[in-house]
Amino acid sequence: DTAVSQTPKYLVTQMGNDKSIKCEQNLGHDTMYWYKQDSKKFLKIMFSYNNKELIINETVPNRFSPKSPDKAHLNLHINSLELGDSAVYFCASSLMGSTDTQYFGPGTRLTVL
Amino acid sequence: DAKTTQPPSMDCAEGRAANLPCNHSTISGNEYVYWYRQIHSQGPQYIIHGLKNNETNEMASLIITEDRKSSTLILPHATLRDTAVYYCIVRTSTGTASKLTFGTGTRLQVTL
Numbered sequence: 001d002t003a004v005s006q007t008p009k010y011l012v013t014q015m016g017n018d019k020s021i022k023c024e025q026n027l028g029h030d031t032m033y034w035y036k037q038d039s040k041k042f043l044k045i046m047f048s049y050n051n052k053e054l055i056i057n058e059t060v061p062n063r064f065s066p067k068s069p070d071k072a073h074l075n076l077h078i079n080s081l082e083l084g085d086s087a088v089y090f091c092a093s094s095l096m097g098s099t100d101t102q103y104f105g106p107g108t109r110l111t112v113l
Numbered sequence: 114d115a116k117t118t119q120p121p122s123m124d125c126a127e128g129r130a131a132n133l134p135c136n137h138s139t140i141s142g143n144e145y146v147y148w149y150r151q152i153h154s155q156g157p158q159y160i161i162h163g164l165k166n167n168e169t170n171e172m173a174s175l176i177i178t179e180d181r182k183s184s185t186l187i188l189p190h191a192t193l194r195d196t197a198v199y200y201c202i203v204r205t206s207t208g209t210a211s212k213l214t215f216g217t218g219t220r221l222q223v224t225l
Contacts, residue, residue, distance in 0.1 A: 004156075041217075042217070043151075043200075043215035044215070045212055045213065045214070048212070090157070092156075101159050101162065102211065104156035104158070105156050106156050107156050109154075
């Protein structure tokens, strides 16, 4: 059974386009995250949502807009894509609490041409 | 910035124990040490975490020094499938969400 899933797995698009990446978790978690892993393999947190409320926003350009329709979903919409947005994007989820281990999805490889 | 330092790479023979060190000298009293690994380009996989006591699960053991300034992840019988980048992370919490700040990790190569 898939715990944290992302679609699509690969996304190739032109500069200036708008695209969305979807994330779903079936773990019953109430907190979800987006991370970005760039070409140098650094993994950095972008956003965190708890019960559909934005909790963490790590100085990400406002071209990136997370949307959480419900606790099980956190989608990432990116406007006016730039070359520097090319990266692997990982979704994660956890239960809120003192030992809230985060579980990651398989990633979406975004390539902007 | 990551609050941990790890060696960039290590080798281990298959079947032997892999001991991966991590320094976290600025860790606060309520911050947990987490270990994740990333195999090739897959999503990071949770391994184990601890606060101050040693911990063991089906994947690994975590040894935390008494002063909590360093820890060691032990894979008791490494296999080729354990080849991955291992991240030691000090988890900070905002109260309603935790934040994992990944460093550069240790690339573990398990060889025959």
